[in-house]
Amino acid sequence: MKKLLLVMTLGALSGCFGDSDDSEELSSPLLTADFSTEKDDLKVIFTSTSTSADSPIDSYLWDFGDDSAASFAINPVYTYATADTYSVLLTVTTEDGGSASITRDVSVAKIPGNPTADFIYTPDGLTVTFTDSSAVTNDTIANYSWHFGDVAPGNTSALASPSHTYSASGDYDVTLDITSELGNKTATVSYQVTVTDNVIDPVNPQADFSSVVTDLDVTFTDLTSVDNGNITDYLWDFGDNTSSALASPSHTYVTGGTYTVRLDVTGSDGTTASNSKDVTAYDPAVEPTMPTVSFTSDALAELPSLTVNFTADAANETSPITGYAWDFDSLGASSDANPTFTFIDAGIYTISLTVTSEEDITNSISQSVAVFAPVVALPEYITCQVTSTSTTVFTSNKNEELASCFTSDTPILDKKQAGNWCAEQVAIYVTDMPLIRVRPTLTANVLETACP
Known part of the structure; x- marks a missing residue:
């Protein structure tokens, strides 16, 4: 087996890393x-x-520098518990027993996450306590900006968990904006907050009712509304010296006729309200009458206008008039009692009116109405004359010559296209004298409103 001569070299390896971690190397040339x-x-x-x-x-032997167990992987993946700088040692050994090592400082840090804005709120009357529940990983919240949704001043706060007192009950859109410290990232959340003062709102009843008539029998239905609370008492006066304390009673009249019915209500806070309506009952033994009908208009030659106001005059002995049907010579219609209609042209028109009683009996009338057109004043013109700068009228620029007739910056051609130019040159002429050709005078008529 070969023996490997080890050479100790101290210093930082260059060109291997993009960071500035320090390293210490122990290696051989091979x-x-x-x-x-x-x-x-x-x-x-x-x-x-x-x-x-x-x-x-x-x-391979890895020492991650944090007292953890060593790793024998070729390319290990390791997660540190805390952010810090660690001295990592790698020792490699060859098959013939040679070894080399390197130590490098490796710095790790937590990456700031994106913040999430959130809050909870606790109303107590008009005062609301807001508690921040925003979160962010590897970072802290540096700034808070609250907008409480009511009017300035005093409708904002920079506290983490503020309290705010509103001036009135209602629904308010509350917004919280946060900014993280390290990442400088923002987040926003909005909630609608409902506040109600501890004072009991008044019932504020609005008395109302409807009725259904069947001959002499009338069924009444209560339609009273309240802002708060409820209705505790009802009192009906049927207009014939009889009454009822029911919410929605029925009543039979002795004779037909029109009666003024009154409803009085009392709210749970003691406040009262009243409403009266005319109700017509019918005696089936009495023969219904036909309504009378006529109408007038304000169409006059002395005050000519294409817009005419009509007024109906209708009545009935046994029941009120419930319907109106106007026909303006097939040009239009109306169901109003006193309508207004605008005609396109002057002329004589046939106007018809049909009225219907509550007993469903109708009557009609038709008559001619003369409509007069209003007097339209003719436009006034101003004559503008300009002495030409040229002695040859056919070679001069007439529009430019007449530009002084207008005081605005709009070119003459544009004024013609806009309809403000009333007429082109009305008179252009040349005055000739012996042996002398005088410059011509250009004349134009313009609307009075064209030269402000």
């Missing part, structure tokens, strides 16, 4: 121990780059 590292957080992948020119390398 056998060299060496390795490289690849780091991922606290995990390090060690790769042996040892070489032997004489005898094959038979074994």
Whole structure:
């Protein structure tokens, strides 16, 4: 067996690593121990780059520098428990007994993670306590920015777990922005927070009801609404000296007619509200009458307008009018009692109105209405005259010559396209005198609004 002469060499290997880890080498000219590292957080992948020119390398011995068990793998993967700098020793041995080693300082560090913003909140009346529950791996939260969702000032905080008192009950969108210390990374979370003051809100009842009439029998349904609490008492006055304390009663009238029915309600906090409506009951023994109908309009020659207001005049003895149907000469329709209609042109139009009583009896009327068009004033023009700079009118630029007629920066051609140019040159002429050709005068008419 050959004997290998070992040579001790101290110093740092150059060109093997991208970091600045220190190394100490013990090798021979024919056998060299060496390795490289690849780091991922606290995990390090060690790769042996040892070489032997004489005898094959038979074994590897790794000491990771943290009192852990040695490794005999060629390219071990090792995860350190804590971030630090460790002196890693690699010893390689050949088949003929030769050995070489190298020691290198390997620094490992935890990689800061992405933070996650979160919080919990505890309302107590209008005051809410916010508790930060944000998290980040291998890092700490450096900055907090709270926005409590109400009006400034005083609606923000930089504390980790602040408290905030709102001025009124309601739903508020609360946002927390955080920034990590080492990684300088941000995260945001928002929750809707509902706060209610400890004062009991008033019931604030709004009394309302509906009715269904069948001859002399009427069924009433309570439609009262409340903001808070409930209704504790009802009192109905049916308008015929009778009453009821039920929520939704029924009542039979002795004779037909229109009665004013009143509902009084009392809330659980003692507040009251009332509502009255006219209800018409029908005696089946009484023959229903036909409604009367007529209408007027404000279409007048003295006040010409294509928009006309119509007013219905309808009545019935045994039941109220419940429906209106207008026909504006087949140009449009309306179900309003007093509609407004705009005609396209002046003329004489046939207007029809049909009314319907609650007993489903109808009556109609048609009459002619003269509609007058409003008077449209003709536009006023201003004449602008410019003395041409050329004695030959046919070679001059007429648009440029007339540019002084306009005070804005818009070119004349653009004004013509926009409709502000009312007429091109109305008069262009040349005044001739003996042996002298005088420069022509250019004339244009423009709208009065075209020259502000």
